[in-house]
Each structure stands twice: as C-alpha cells, then as structure tokens.
Amino acid sequence: xxxxxxxxxxxxxxxxxxxxxxxxxxxxxxxxxxxxxxxxxxxxxxxxxxxxxxxxxxxxxxxxxxxxxxxxxxxxxxxxxxxxxxxxxxxxxxxxxxxxxxxxxxxxxxxxxxxxxxxxxxxxxxxxxxxxxxxxxxxxxxxxxxxxxxxxxxxxxxxxxxxxxxxxxxxxxxxxxxxxxxxxxxxxxxxxxxxxxxxxxxxxxxxxxxxxxxxxxxxxxxxxxxxxxxxxxxxxxxxxxxxxxxxxxxxxxxxxxxxxxxxxxxxxxxxxxxxxxxxxxxxxxxxxxxxxxxxxxxxxxxxxxxxxxxxxxxxxxxxxxxxxxxxxxxxxxxxxxxxxxxxxxxxxxxxxxxxxxxxxxxxxxxxxxxxxxxxxxxxxxxxxxxxxxxxxxxxxxxxxxxxxxxxxxxxxxxxxxxxxxxxxxxxxxxxxxxxxxxxxxxxxxxxxxxxxxxxxxxxxxxxxxxxxxxxxxxxxxxxxxxxxxxxx
Amino acid sequence: xxxxxxxxxxxxxxxxxxxxxxxxxxxxxxxxxxxxxxxxxxxxxxxxxxxxxxxxxxxxxxxxxxxxx
Numbered sequence: 001x002x003x004x005x006x007x008x009x010x011x012x013x014x015x016x017x018x019x020x021x022x023x024x025x026x027x028x029x030x031x032x033x034x035x036x037x038x039x040x041x042x043x044x045x046x047x048x049x050x051x052x053x054x055x056x057x058x059x060x061x062x063x064x065x066x067x068x069x070x071x072x073x074x075x076x077x078x079x080x081x082x083x084x085x086x087x088x089x090x091x092x093x094x095x096x097x098x099x100x101x102x103x104x105x106x107x108x109x110x111x112x113x114x115x116x117x118x119x120x121x122x123x124x125x126x127x128x129x130x131x132x133x134x135x136x137x138x139x140x141x142x143x144x145x146x147x148x149x150x151x152x153x154x155x156x157x158x159x160x161x162x163x164x165x166x167x168x169x170x171x172x173x174x175x176x177x178x179x180x181x182x183x184x185x186x187x188x189x190x191x192x193x194x195x196x197x198x199x200x201x202x203x204x205x206x207x208x209x210x211x212x213x214x215x216x217x218x219x220x221x222x223x224x225x226x227x228x229x230x231x232x233x234x235x236x237x238x239x240x241x242x243x244x245x246x247x248x249x250x251x252x253x254x255x256x257x258x259x260x261x262x263x264x265x266x267x268x269x270x271x272x273x274x275x276x277x278x279x280x281x282x283x284x285x286x287x288x289x290x291x292x293x294x295x296x297x298x299x300x301x302x303x304x305x306x307x308x309x310x311x312x313x314x315x316x317x318x319x320x321x322x323x324x325x326x327x328x329x330x331x332x333x334x335x336x337x338x339x340x341x342x343x344x345x346x347x348x349x350x351x352x353x354x355x356x357x358x359x360x361x362x363x364x365x366x367x368x369x370x371x372x373x374x375x376x377x378x379x380x381x382x383x384x385x386x387x388x389x390x391x392x393x394x395x396x397x398x399x400x401x402x403x404x405x406x407x408x409x410x411x412x413x414x415x416x417x418x419x420x421x422x423x424x425x426x427x428x429x430x431x432x433x434x435x436x437x438x439x440x441x442x443x444x445x446x447x448x449x450x451x452x453x454x455x456x457x458x459x460x461x462x463x464x465x466x467x468x469x470x471x472x473x474x475x476x477x478x479x480x481x482x483x484x485x486x487x488x
Numbered sequence: 489x490x491x492x493x494x495x496x497x498x499x500x501x502x503x504x505x506x507x508x509x510x511x512x513x514x515x516x517x518x519x520x521x522x523x524x525x526x527x528x529x530x531x532x533x534x535x536x537x538x539x540x541x542x543x544x545x546x547x548x549x550x551x552x553x554x555x556x557x
Contacts, residue, residue: 014534099529172519173529180510188503195492237530238542246523257507313542373542386545 017101018377024103025094026378028110030461032090033371035118037454039082042125044447046075051440055433065129073140074128080138080218081121081149084359086114087367088226089156092179094374095233096160099176100167106159113155120148136197136207138215143198150190157183174249178229181257185221189214205272209265216264219358224256224326227366228295231323234373235302238316239309244301248294255291259284266337269346278339285337288330296327314389318369321397325361332357332408344419349432350411357404360446365396368453375457379464388456392449399445402438410435 050072053059060066097104104110124141127133133140141149160183164176193214196202202210236243243249262284265277303320310316332354335341345351372389376382383389410432417428514520531537 014532018532018534169529170517171522171526171529172514173526175530184503184506188499192496192499195496200492233530236527237535238540240531240535240537240539240541242527242531242537246527250520250523254511309540311546312544313540314544315542372544376544383544389545 018098021097021101021103022094022377022380024105024107025097028104028107028114029090029094029374029378031111031114032086032093033375033457035114036083036086036090037450037457039078039086039121040450041447041454043075043078043083044443044450046071046078048440048443048447050075051436051443055436055440064131070129070131070133073133074125076138077121077128077141078125079359081124081141084223084363084367086117087371088182088223089114091230091367091370091374092156092160092183092226093163094378095175095229096163096179099169099173099233100163101169102163102166104163105166109155110159113152113159116148116152116155120145120152123148134198136211138218139193139197139211143194146190146194146198150187150194153187153190157187173233174243174246174253175229175233177250177253178225178232181253182222182225182229185225186218189217189221208268208271209273209277212264212267213261214264216267217261219355220256220260220263223359223363224260227322227326227363228252228256230366230370231299231319231326234315234319234370235299235323238313238319238373239303239306241302241306244298248298252291252294252298255287255294259287259291263288263333263337266342267346269337269339269342282337282339285334288334292327292330292334296323299323299327314383314393315369315373317393318365318372322362322366322369325357325365329354329357329362344415345411346415348411348415348418349407349435350415353404353407353411356400356407361400361404365400368392368396371457375460379460381460381464383456384459384463385456388452388459391452392456395445395449395452399442399449402442402445406435406438 049060049066050068053068053071057068064070093104093110121141124145127142127145128140132142134143160179164180193210196210197207197214201207232243232249262281265273265281266285269278269282271278310320336345336351336354372383414428414432417423417431418425519526528537535541
C-alpha cells in the first residue's frame with residue numbers, strides 16, 4: 001500500500017523533498033500552463049480561420065482584422081510566443097527544480113515575468129489584428145511590445161540561472177545543459193534580431209540573412225533544446241530506466257550547439273547572396289545528422305523492451321511521438337537544405353508542412369507529454385478523465401499526420417508545377433486546393449484535441465481548488481514498483 | 489549604428505566565449521566524466537530506477553482502497 005499512496009511515505013526525506021519542490025512550483029507553473037493553454041485555444045481559432053480562407057478566400061472577407069495577412073500572423077505569434085514559449089517556461093522551471101533538488105524560490109519574480117509576458121503579448125496580438133505588424137517573419141509583433149517581452153524573459157532566464165546556482169545536486173544532467181543553453185540563446189537571438197531588423201534595420205539582402213538566422217535559430221536553439229531536455233528527462237523517468245548512453249546525449253548537445261546556428265541561410269538558396277554563405281549553411285545542415293542520429297539511437301535503445309508502457313502512460317505516448325517526429329522532421333530538414341531539393345520545395349506548402357512537423361509533431365506533442373506528467377504532481381490530483389486523454393492523444397496524432405503528410409506531398413507537386421513554365425499560376429493554385437482542404441479538416445481535429453485537453457485541465461483544477469476535493473492520487477508514488485507488470 | 493555595432497560585435501564574441509567557458513568548466517568539474525552517475529540523476533530514493541512513475545490509463549489492478557473511488 002505504501003507504494004501506491006504518496007501520503008503513506010510522507011515521512012521519508014525523499015518524498016518530502018519532492019513534495020516541497022512540487023508545491024513550490026505550483027502557482028508559477030500553473031500560471032504559465034494556463035495562460036499558454038489559453039493562447040493555444042486562441043491560436044487554434046486563428047489557424048482555422050486562416051486555413052479556411054486559403055480555399056474559401058471570401059470567408060469573413062468583410063472584416064479587415066480577420067484578413068489572411070493578419071489572422072495567420074496572429075496565429076503564428078499566439079502559438080509561438082504564447083503557447084510554446086509559456087509552456088516551455090513552465091516545464092523548464094519544474095524540471096530545473098527537480099534536477100537541482102531545490103524548491104522554486106521567490107515565486108513572485110516568476111509570476112511577475114508571466115504577467116509581463118502575457119501583457120506584452122496581448123498588446124502585440126491586438127496590434128497585429130489591428131494591422132500593426134513589422135512584416136518580418138517570426139518578429140511580427142509591433143516594436144512597442146517587444147521590450148516588455150524581453151524584460152519578462154530576462155527575469156525568467158536570470159531566475160533559471162539562480163535555481164541552478166543554488167542547486168543541491170552538483171552533477172548536471174543532460175536536460176540541464178539544454179535548458180541553460182536555451183535560456184541564454186533566446187535573449188541573444190531575440191535582442192540581436194530586434195536590433196538589426198526592427199530598431200535600426202540593416203539594408204537590403206542582409207535583412208533576409210538576419211531574418212532567417214533568427215527564424216531558424218529560434219526553433220532550433222530555443223524550442224528544440226527545451227523539447228530535447230524534456231524527452232531526455234521524461235522518457236527515462238516514466239519507464240524507470242536510465243538513458244541508454246549518456247555519452248551520446250552529451251555528444252548530441254554539443255554538436256547541436258556547434259552546427260545548428262549556421263543552418264538558417266539554407267532558406268536563402270537561390271537568393272542574392274555569396275555562394276559560400278549558402279554552402280556553409282548547407283554543410284552545417286547536413287552535419288546536423290550527427291546530433292539527430294545520436295539522439296534517435298539513444299531514444300530508441302532506451303525504449304527497447306518498454307513500448308508496452310505506452311498503454312498506461314499518456315506522458316510516454318506523447319513523448320514517444322515527439323521523439324520520433326524530432327528525428328523525422330530533422331532529417332527532412334537536412335534534405336530540404338540541399339540545393340536540388342530546395343529548388344522545388346522552397347516557397348511552397350512543403351515548407352509549411354515541415355514547420356508544423358517540427359513545431360507540432362515534435363515540440364508540441366512533447367510539451368503535452370510533459371504537462372501530463374507535471375500537472376498531477378503540482379496539484380496532487382489525478383487526471384479526472386481517461387476518455388479525454390485518449391481523445392486528446394488520438395485527435396492530435398491523426399490531426400498532425402493528416403496535416404503534415406498530404407501538405408508535404410501537395411507542396412512538392414506545387415513546386416514542380418511552379419517550375420514548369422507551361423503551367424499558368426492559377427492552375428498551380430488549383431493543384432494545391434485538395435491538400436489545403438485536408439489541412440482545414442486536420443486543423444479541426446487538432447482544435448478538438450486542444451479543447452479536450454483544456455477541459456481535462458479545468459476539471460483537474462476544480463478537483464484541486466474547488467469545493468469537492470478528490471481522494472488521494474495513486475500515480476504520484478509510482479505504481480509498478482518492482483512488482484507490477486506494467487506494460488513490459 | 490555605432491552603438492549597435494558595438495553591442496552586436498560584443499555579443500558575437502561573448503557568446504562563443506561563454507560556450508567555451510562552459511565546456512572548460514564542465515571538464516574541470518568532472519561533468520563530462522561519471523556518465524553512469526549523471527544518467528541516474530532523474531531518479532532518487534522515492535522514484536528509483538526500475539519503477540514506472542506514470543500509470544494513468546488502463547491501470548493494473550491494485551489492492552482495494554488504493555485506487556480512486
């Protein structure tokens with residue numbers, strides 16, 4: 001019984017320490033998670049409107065603030081700076097506290113950062129819908145809100161380092177390497193891009209070079225490290241088995257740090273740039289095979305013999321999909337960087353599919369998995385509905401597969417048609433229509449999954465803070481201690 | 489442009505320097521050794537190796553009273 005009930009071992013130091021850490025994280029992590037989920041729902045609605053407009057251009061055409069250029073931009077910024085960034089911060093804080101073996105101190109600083117971030121982003125999204133955008137990819141938020149975002153993130157970065165500084169466990173786990181790098185890289189990328197593109201814009205083609213340096217690196221040096229840190233933590237933690245090769249994981253980190261930041265210029269293949277710039281970027285992109293394959297081998301051999309555990313763990317299901325998607329999308333990215341492939345796939349829906357493969361199938365699914373693990377621990381309550389978990393998992397899995405696979409194919413056909421001078425442009429547009437309609441259906445599925453997840457979270461919080469408090473949870477102490485044949 | 493150039497040049501030099509320092513620090517502190525110990529860091533006495541820590545769906549049967557009612 002003691003193994004099944006966390007309260008049954010409440011006197012042990014280890015349990016007390018974990019409980020103290022989880023308790024200390026509760027308010028701040030919930031703040032980031034809830035606001036992140038709100039942005040996800042808003043971003044999903046924006047995405048659905050934008051997607052529908054691609055095959056029904058007259059839809060809501062009388063509203064200036066809902067025109068494609070604004071609504072698609074609002075979607076992108078809501079899911080990148082709203083959902084992805086805020087969930088990342090929540091996961092980072094909890095993982096750092098757990099791995100450093102220290103409670104989250106002075107939560108009010110982090111809470112202030114959360115409020116500042118949401119305030120700045122809300123102003124920015126309203127500005128975008130009002131038509132006030134910079135027009136720079138991934139940096140569309142108007143410049144009056146970016147100092148607020150920068151200040152908020154500076155607080156988060158400093159506080160992450162403070163947690164690390166006061167750690168009780170001196171040895172670092174690979175997830176901490178990724179997290180510390182990510183919280184240093186993002187402010188550097190963001191401030192440099194803001195200076196060179198918004199505050200005092202560089203001239204001519206240099207703008208495009210800086211833009212793609214930022215746009216590619218914000219995915220690869222901010223969201224990718226957070227996603228990989230989560231996989232490296234939660235995969236072993238859930239199945240109860242250390243990572244297959246720690247050396248490989250460290251090799252993966254340092255090679256990512258070395259090669260990734262050169263990759264952005266491969267988006268400029270064919271552009272008015274010195275050939276050596278593009279070539280170096282392509283070479284660095286191909287070198288990314290090293291960290292990607294090292295990570296893939298590590299994840300696979302850690303999971304061998306434990307695949308059945310996905311039957312029981314929602315965290316493992318989402319993380320497993322995220323890990324596979326990381327390998328697949330990264331290798332697709334390597335292929336896309338090569339000149340002959342880029343000549344066809346560039347400027348098509350293929351690139352859009354690739355972005356969603358990375359940001360949704362890899363990153364978002366991994367974050368969902370992390371949230372499924374963290375939320376019951378910080379609230380000390382079980383997930384209320386297994387049905388909603390399954391609905392969330394299957395709608396998002398089928399939805400993203402329906403999104404990525406047809407659109408990758410449709411984008412390729414689009415690119416081939418655009419290269420054929422005999423095909424009028426309007427015919428090229430018509431070629432893409434079936435794939436765009438499938439994309440809208442997949443967007444509906446994804447949105448349904450997001451709503452299911454949000455309802456389950458709201459239900460969990462009602463059980464935590466509402467008048468009815470549920471009985472003790474069973475999962476927190478880890479069912480299956482040695483004797484339970486859980487999904488082997 | 490002078491100030492911005494100065495900031496950018498400074499940060500371009502500072503960040504690789506931080507990375508090199510991190511690598512040097514890791515080597516000095518033994519962070520690149522003892523990989524078996526590092527691999528065990530997600531685990532502790534309460535959640536040790538060999539214990540699955542997330543059983544939510546399709547729960548195996550457990551003694552009466554240990555599951556939620």
